Amino acid sequence: DVKVTQSSRYLVKRTGEKVFLECVQDMDHENMFWYRQDPGLGLRLIYFSYDVKMKEKGDIPEGYSVSREKKERFSLILESASTNQTSMYLCASTGTGELFFGEGSRLTVL
Amino acid sequence: RKEVEQDPGPFNVPEGATVAFNCTYSNSASQSFFWYRQDCRKEPKLLMSVYSSGNEDGRFTAQLNRASQYISLLIRDSKLSDSATYLCVVPRGGFKTIFGAGTRLFVKA
Numbered sequence: 001d002v003k004v005t006q007s008s009r010y011l012v013k014r015t016g017e018k019v020f021l022e023c024v025q026d027m028d029h030e031n032m033f034w035y036r037q038d039p040g041l042g043l044r045l046i047y048f049s050y051d052v053k054m055k056e057k058g059d060i061p062e063g064y065s066v067s068r069e070k071k072e073r074f075s076l077i078l079e080s081a082s083t084n085q086t087s088m089y090l091c092a093s094t095g096t097g098e099l100f101f102g103e104g105s106r107l108t109v110l
Numbered sequence: 111r112k113e114v115e116q117d118p119g120p121f122n123v124p125e126g127a128t129v130a131f132n133c134t135y136s137n138s139a140s141q142s143f144f145w146y147r148q149d150c151r152k153e154p155k156l157l158m159s160v161y162s163s164g165n166e167d168g169r170f171t172a173q174l175n176r177a178s179q180y181i182s183l184l185i186r187d188s189k190l191s192d193s194a195t196y197l198c199v200v201p202r203g204g205f206k207t208i209f210g211a212g213t214r215l216f217v218k219a
Contacts, residue, residue, distance in 0.1 A: 043197070044209075
């Protein structure tokens with residue numbers, strides 16, 4: 001069974017803290033993505049990676065960075081969390097089309 | 111105009127009803143389309159791909175209208191378990207995809 005695992009389901013952080021969201025997939029997919037999902041806005045692409053150490057900005061990269069040191073792992077980093085980054089964060093991977101999502105990480109920034 | 115637009119609903123239908131959702135898109139170059147289903151507090155999962163000739167899977171039928179730039183999802187004989195949010199997905203280019211905000215469906219006994 002395919003699996004995308006996000007390290008934390010729920011996080012509460014304070015403004016200015018550095019936040020790491022980890023995502024691991026076991027399908028040997030080359031392409032991995034980070035989205036955020038907000039009510040009424042749908043899923044918006046933050047960053048994606050099509051290979052190890054390769055990354056591209058999505059539609060809303062400001063305030064975020066990513067790291068892909070190994071094929072199976074894609075990390076999202078909030079260097080200095082702000083309240084407008086309170087959201088549901090979804091990691092996904094794909095080989096040839098269908099996106100497989102993790103269960104999501106709900107981040108609250110106080 | 112948004113790249114992908116969906117009626118947010120909610121659609122409230124009784125069991126056994128037929129319900130249809132539309133999704134309009136602005137990029138006329140898009141070639142393939144998808145419907146994802148997202149249950150409450152869960153991750154999205156692929157429901158159907160949408161081909162130019164349409165696609166049918168049991169009670170679900172997806173259609174594409176290129177001329178009017180919309181895709182539709184028809185659910186026949188609705189079940190309680192069909193209650194979910196249905197996301198329209200339009201690939202933009204490469205591996206970038208645009209998600210609609212979703213249409214919420216509630217099926218009631």
